[in-house]
Amino acid sequence: MSLHIQMLGTGSAFAKERYNNSALLRTQDKQVMIDCGSSVPRSLHELQIQPDRIDGILITHIHADHVGGLEEMAFRLLYEHGRKRTKLFIAESLAVPLWENTLKGGLYSPSENLLTLEDYFDVVLLPERASVELFPGLTVEIIPTEHIQLKPSYSLFINDRTFYSADIRFNPELLIGEVIQQRNCHTIFHDCQLSGQGFVHTTLEELLTLPEEVQQRIYLMHYDDSMPDYIGRTGQMSFVQQHQIIDLT
Numbered sequence: 001m002s003l004h005i006q007m008l009g010t011g012s013a014f015a016k017e018r019y020n021n022s023a024l025l026r027t028q029d030k031q032v033m034i035d036c037g038s039s040v041p042r043s044l045h046e047l048q049i050q051p052d053r054i055d056g057i058l059i060t061h062i063h064a065d066h067v068g069g070l071e072e073m074a075f076r077l078l079y080e081h082g083r084k085r086t087k088l089f090i091a092e093s094l095a096v097p098l099w100e101n102t103l104k105g106g107l108y109s110p111s112e113n114l115l116t117l118e119d120y121f122d123v124v125l126l127p128e129r130a131s132v133e134l135f136p137g138l139t140v141e142i143i144p145t146e147h148i149q150l151k152p153s154y155s156l157f158i159n160d161r162t163f164y165s166a167d168i169r170f171n172p173e174l175l176i177g178e179v180i181q182q183r184n185c186h187t188i189f190h191d192c193q194l195s196g197q198g199f200v201h202t203t204l205e206e207l208l209t210l211p212e213e214v215q216q217r218i219y220l221m222h223y224d225d226s227m228p229d230y231i232g233r234t235g236q237m238s239f240v241q242q243h244q245i246i247d248l249t
């Protein structure tokens with residue numbers, strides 16, 4: 001079974017040159033989107049992918065650069081695509097705040113009896129640290145990782161052998177001990193703050209302290225508009241580009 005990833009966006013929260021960090025996981029016949037930030041619907045439009053072609057959306061945490069495009073997706077599935085249902089894969093810890101604190105303001109519509117997240121999406125709650133088959137040929141395990149203190153956020157193991165950090169503070173024990181030594185992941189997608197101190201993200205400086213054999217497996221994502229200045233300064237790691245497709249099989 002084949003599995004590919006296509007980056008919909010590789011930009012950080014405030015990037016203007018690239019769309020918010022997001023990706024499509026593609027099996028032979030299904031597409032699951034990882035996160036859907038505010039600028040991601042425009043990326044889908046550029047790729048001529050209509051909302052009804054997305055079979056599922058997986059959310060890593062609640063920041064606008066990861067969930068800000070969901071209202072548009074929900075409305076368009078409902079009104080432009082004849083109430084098309086799409087799965088929403090989400091940790092239990094995120095489901096209530098996603099609705100109550102982010103989406104309800106726009107999507108709650110008592111006159112149309114649209115009252116809950118389930119009125120828009122087929123919500124599938126993902127357990128932490130358990131591999132779940134989202135569709136044939138695609139399994140995901142979410143693991144809680146540190147991003148903002150006391151705010152849940154998740155990284156992903158995709159088909160056991162790919163690690164997708166989402167937004168994460170530097171965690172070399174996780175990367176070396178679990179991602180490489182225990183699971184032998186062949187591919188790592190890692191967020192990368194290019195300059196300054198990494199209060200809530202991992203910095204390039206921190207990633208450069210990793211052993212070369214770990215760096216070789218890392219694609220850098222979630223970077224700001226200064227990325228071109230850093231080409232050739234990322235050790236054994238490379239920047240993944242917006243709309244790039246990578247084989248994960």
Ligand SMILES: Nc1ccn([C@@H]2O[C@@H]3COP(=O)(O)O[C@H]3[C@H]2O)c(=O)n1
Binds near residue numbers: 012065148167
């Ligand atoms: N405690 C925080 C919280 C947020 N932020 C910035 O806001 C952005 C929200 O999206 P992000 O991609 O998580 O990156 C966060 C920081 O840039 C930050 O710098 N410090």
Ligand SMILES: [Zn+2]
Binds near residue numbers: 013021063066167
């Ligand atoms: Zn982010």
Ligand SMILES: [Zn+2]
Binds near residue numbers: 063167
């Ligand atoms: Zn974030």
